[in-house]
Amino acid sequence: MFASSIQITAIAKPKKPSACNPCKARRVLCHPQPGGAACPRCMERKIICTTTPVPRGRPRKNPPKSSLSLSALPQPTHTILSPVGSSCGFSPDCPDLSPEFVSHCFDGLEVDFQYWHPLITATSIKSDIRAVSCQLHLLSPQSYVLALCIVAYASLTSFHEFVLGEGPRPDSYKDLNFFSSRQELLRCGVRRAPAYRALRTEALKAALDACTILLPSNENAASCYLLDLMDQVDFCNTGRPFATAYMAHLRVLAPTWWPSSKTALTFGGFVRWTGALLMESLISTRKRTPLLVTSHDQLFLCGPEPPPLEILLDSLESSEDHSIVPFRWATLRPYLFHFTTLARHLDGIAGDFARTRPLNEGAILNLLKSLSTMHSIISLLLDRIERAGAPAVSASPFYRELQYRENSSNCPSPNPRVRERLATLRTQAHELVVLGQRELARGIRRLPKIHYLPAHGETIRAWAEFAAEEADAHAHGDASPLSAEVARDLETYANELRLLGYSIDVASTPQTSALIERLENHVDRAIVSLFLPGNGT
Incomplete structure (x- = not known):
């Protein structure tokens, strides 16, 4: 009787928070902390403590249909742990990320033209890093990953003692006396390798923990761009996952830039994006991989398709004004735009699938004609515009492909006429490559005495070999x-x-x-x- 009047209240047992990702990966017991604080194990190891929520309970038999979007994905929570003056992770080769060292690396932004990429300038990373006095652990997760990628890539040109250690090193980025030495330069690359690779590894870990490759944002796209560049430095990772993610992020972000007129709408922005996509096409051409840049990407980021190369050449030849200014924007964008398009056509001749098919002689003749026109344009531009020699590199992969096909074991057709015609085409391509090699050397001499091209080292080496x-x-x-x-x-x-x-x-x-x-x-x-x-x- 009395029991029936007693109201029994069930007290729900609080659910234990999910284990963090690093502890799950190591299969050890995690002790989650309240308020999103790092667990003791991550605190001890001084690494990023991330936790990805996992749905609990039995799945429904008939879940409601809904469109899947990135916003619907579980968002990881982050606790950044990179105390000032401590090393990243457990690697003894990783430099201390002190404010002084981070500030030194960000100063390198001004000496490497890779940092002129419009995507990096679209972020607020420079002001963000100043706002926290170069203390990386105070940044937001995405900015932290980008800052760590910048520090890692900047270590390729840094002369800081944390990177080069003991031994001779330049006093500044423009130390002409040191950079005129010979053997000391080669030793620097060997001395910096452990620190650079340790920093790159830490940047890669941070990017994976923060889902940088999955979540589109200006910061994540810029981080993917830099991570791909670092892959090119070591000539590894032919699949280029970060380049694929970088282009995928761009396609999501580009429509949001147009109303602001900050990144793509201005004519200067079009030129910078045309140059950025050109650099991407150079890497794909060099590696004989399909071009990641589509024709729609070009039109969206680089503006309307310019007039044909022949019209551009005619305008240059007929102009009586030989100064730089009239040609800086009006000529550079069409030239770079058409070069990227040409790289896409080259994939139809030198790509892996193309090697399984007979050569398309019409495509080869069109490519030879375009390369010849581009050489004429570059010869005129080299007298007016600095740094115009770099895009000449497209002729070399084309010539190497014809050289490969001419080899008896690689040519699928025994027809003597086909082999004779192939030899003729290779000879024509060879003449263009010789001219391109001379123009590239001429362009290099126009660069400042000290310049840094670590991501394109394989390209330089290929031309030096030729x-x-x-x-x-x-x-x-x-x-x-x-x-x-x-x-x-x-x-x-x-x-x-x-x-x-x-x-x-x-x-x-x-x-x-x-x-x-x-x-x-x-x-x-x-x-x-x-x-x-x-x-x-």
Whole structure:
């Protein structure tokens, strides 16, 4: 009787919070802390403590249909742990992320043209890092990942003692005396490699923990861009997952930029995006992988399609004004735009699938014509616009593909006429590559005395190898000495490889050292021949 009047109230047992991602990965007991604080294990290891919510309970048999979007995905919670003055993770090679070192790395933004990318300037990372006095652990999760990517990539050019350790190093980014040395530059790449790779590993871990590859934002897209660049430095990861994510983020973000007129609408923004997509096409062309940039990407980010190359060449040849200003914007954007389109056409000739099919002679002739027109344009622009020589690199993969096809074991057709025609096309392509190699060397000499191109080291090495092959062939088949102009180009490539050795240890491998020696031997013989009796000196 009394029991019936007693109201029994069920007291729900509080649910235990989910274990954090690092503890799950290590399969150890986690002790979640209230308020999103880091668990004791992550605090001890000094790593990022992230927790991805997991749905509990039995799944419904007939769940309601709904459209899946990124906003519907579970959002991880982050607690950034990177105390000032401590090393990242457990790697003893990782430099201390002190405010002084972080500030030094951000100063490197001004000396590497990769940081001129419009996506990085669209973020507020520079003001964010100043607002927290260069203390990374005070940044928001996405800004933290981007800042760590910037520090990692900046370590490729840094002269800080945390990166280069003991030994000779430059006093500044413009220390001409140090950068004129030879062997010291190559040693720098070897000395910095452990610190750089440790920082890159920490940036990669942070990006994966923060779902950078999944969640579109300006900061995440910029982080993916830098992570892909760092993949190119070590010539690894041919699948390029971060480049794929970077382009996917751009397609989500680009429509939001148009109303603001801050990133894409202005003409200067169109030019910068055209250059950014060109750099992406260079990497794809070099690796013989499908171009990630579609024609719609170009139109959306780079503006309307410009007039054909032939019209551009006619306007340059007919102009009587040889100053730089009239050609800086009006000429540069059409040239870069058409180069990216040309790289897409090259994939139809040199791609993996294209190698399973007979060569399309019409496509090859069109490509040869376009390359010839582009060479004529670049020759005119080199007299007016600095840094216009870099896009000449498209001819080399095209020539190598024809060279590959001409090999008897690679040509699917035994028809003698087909082989003869292929040899003729390769000869035409070879002439263009020789011209392109000379223009690229000319363009490199127009760059500042100190410049950094670590992400394009493989491209420079490929062109240096071609120049050395040409010099070897000349030495074996012609008794006449190399001309002073050719010798100067060989010296330019040798110096460029040595400058790459300041940033990356790949330039210090026995193969690259032997290539530098080959180039310098040809230069030395050319110099000696100039002073022999009978040469008019």
